[in-house]
Amino acid sequence: MEQQMQHEQQRLQEVQEAIAKERFLLDGDATRLKDEVVRIRRHFWDEVRVNTDSFDDYLETIIGLRQEAQELAVNQTLHGQAAKRLRVLDRMQGRPYFGRIDFRESGSDQTAVVYIGIGTLRDDSGEDFLVYDWRAPISSVYYDYQPGEAHYQTPGGKVDGTLEKKWQYVIKNGELESVFDTGLTIGDEVLQQVLGHGPNEQMGSIVATIQQEQNQVVRHDGGKVLVVHGAAGSGKTSVAMQRIAYLLYHYRDTLTSDQILLFSPNALFAHYVANVLPELGEENMRQVTFQQYVNEHLHPELTSETPFEQLEYVYTQQQAGGYRARLQGIEWKATTSFMKRITAYLNELKAQGMVFRPIRFRGDVLITAEDIANHFYTEASFRSQSIANRLEWLAEELVKSVKQKLTGEWKADWVQEKMDLLTDEQYHKAHQTLAKRAGFTRSEAADFDMTPKALAQFIVRQQLTAVAKAIRKFAFVDTVALYRQLFEQSTADGPEEWKEICAMTLETLDRGHLFYEDATPYIYIKQHILGIDANRAIRQVVIDEAQDYSAFQFEMIKQLYPNAQLTILGDFNQAIFAHARTTEDFEGVTTLYGPEETRVYYLARSYRSTRQIVEFTRKLVPNGDQIIPFDRSGSEPQLVQVENVKDLHTQITHQVERYQAQGYTTIAIICLSAGESSAAFEAIGEACGAQLITTTSTAAEPGVVIIPSYLAKGMEYEAVIVYNASADVYSDEFHRRTFYTVCTRAMHELTLFSVGEPTHLLANNGI
Known part of the structure; x- marks a missing residue:
């Protein structure tokens, strides 16, 4: 083994020298190209003689301008390519590769030794590969097979052969720490090390530990819709980022990052995943929240409630008048039944009922x-x-x-x-x-x-x-009045509280405002009347936390981006919005393009949390027995019951100190609502050195955060403290999915506090 380590260390050094050499040469090229771009820009008009006295002079001027512009464009492109390659080499310098396969193609007597990293590296001749990109066809063997018969797909067809050996490498800061000769799909030792660190390192390093089922998602091709239904912590977001990187590599001649759009649940999450693609050697794609889209397409006379304001209402206004009708309205206005009602209404408008302004x-x-x-x-x-x-x-x-x-x-x-x-x-x-x-x-x-x-x-x-x-611009069409008219008409196919729902909707419209549940139906009607402003340039749309989207929203995204393939990721155990609380799966998504154009994958294994935390959290949801924990051991989740709020704050402060003493650098105190978060921050924020996360937050520094439940979605923390898991706060069955979501944010440690009697949602956990 010692001789093997020496051989591998020598090989690593040779690869690092090759990287350093290419970096040196490329850095000179990049500097030269940058200087040339600056020179052309600075002296652009000096190189062109502008003369329009005659047609020939005018033509000569146009030709000169075109030549200068082409030279500038070529140099800008070359500089961009050189800069991108340098970024990849910079990341490879400290960790050139993470895996190796020894593969012998059928009919050949030679075994190909394939080292796999985040980018490709060739030798000086340019003919032999020192490192293969993890997205290359042959690299799929590393993720999909144990030693034995194997194959991979290339543009020219299937290549059969034998996987003789599979190795994994732990390389940090250019030093080889260990080598594993493993017959597992991915060596658990490596995965244990990656998952044992903080969330940022996990997101950046996960490409080395892609599992077989995740690899199928990453490399899936064909069809219009790919649905990834996965348990909390199953790596859905990581896999989505890897899939984007794979598509950019696989279709590098026809697909660019500008043609990919990610719908994120909030700005904090968008910042959290912003560095993942660059870590994989690709430029970042565009990101947007659905609320940003809504704000851009509302009528200038209207404002809209945000999804988080809607959640605050649902969580905190149970005693308000009309609460039951509002909940029914939230659910009804997200259904396909309501969408069919609107479709019928739009057809009626062809014959009568259009409302115009003079x-x-x-x-x-x-x-x-x-x-x-x-x-x-x-x-x-x-x-x-x-x-x-x-x-x-x-x-x-x-x-x-x-x-x-x-x-x-x-x-x-x-x-x-x-x-x-x-x-x-x-x-x-x-x-x-x-x-x-x-x-x-x-x-x-x-x-x-x-x-x-x-x-x-x-x-x-x-x-x-x-x-x-x-x-x-069709300013003479009164789209607000047309939406009002939908609720002024009587209908027999609405929910039980339909009349009160209509009255609440009309009263809100009178104030120039829309409930969040009305924003998408209103824009849907507006676009079908005035015309859909489709973006045909977008080729890939990724929708994360998709369980929170309604049928309207999926249909609108389909119409907005008609040329795009959709990658839809979600977990209905984490469907915290009122309109989705009774939905169990993505069956409705298959209607977008039909079952033949839709592929569904289910990722059941949870990697984020320790086995003890997964076993605890899966008891919180009805189908939790389907969730498979990864065998990474840790502390049992703890429930601490206190008598009053003063004791709560004292105990939480001490718990934060204990977590910090254990070396945890990302600690979240998760509250149900923004109001509870603000109160907690006022009481213990200074003592804990915590940041308060709100809907306007776009980033969070490492340390302690106090955050409402719905902003914690999609995030992960080394240690999580549930602020108050009492029967008074998580009082209703409606809170089950939110409570599950809160608890599954924890990677290593989970402590729940309760002022008085704990929530009934913990009944199955025996604590």
């Missing part, structure tokens, strides 16, 4: 809403068209009508008043514009004679342009 000019009505409606419904040739297409036609007709009505408006008194109040600058600008329209060059403009009539008509056209622009 078109005004300087406060006076030019075209009444009634006239617009008559025009919309009486044009026989457009009755079979979609509402959006009919509105396109109607808008142009209305613009023509407005122009006709304003033919003599230049004679109006207000126009003369405007002319009299023009500044010299405004007058000169009008003169230049009219001269240009009349065919005068800039040097000839002084000879143009601008008549008062021409100036008056110019002023009217300026005002008319703004009106025409608003018409072409």
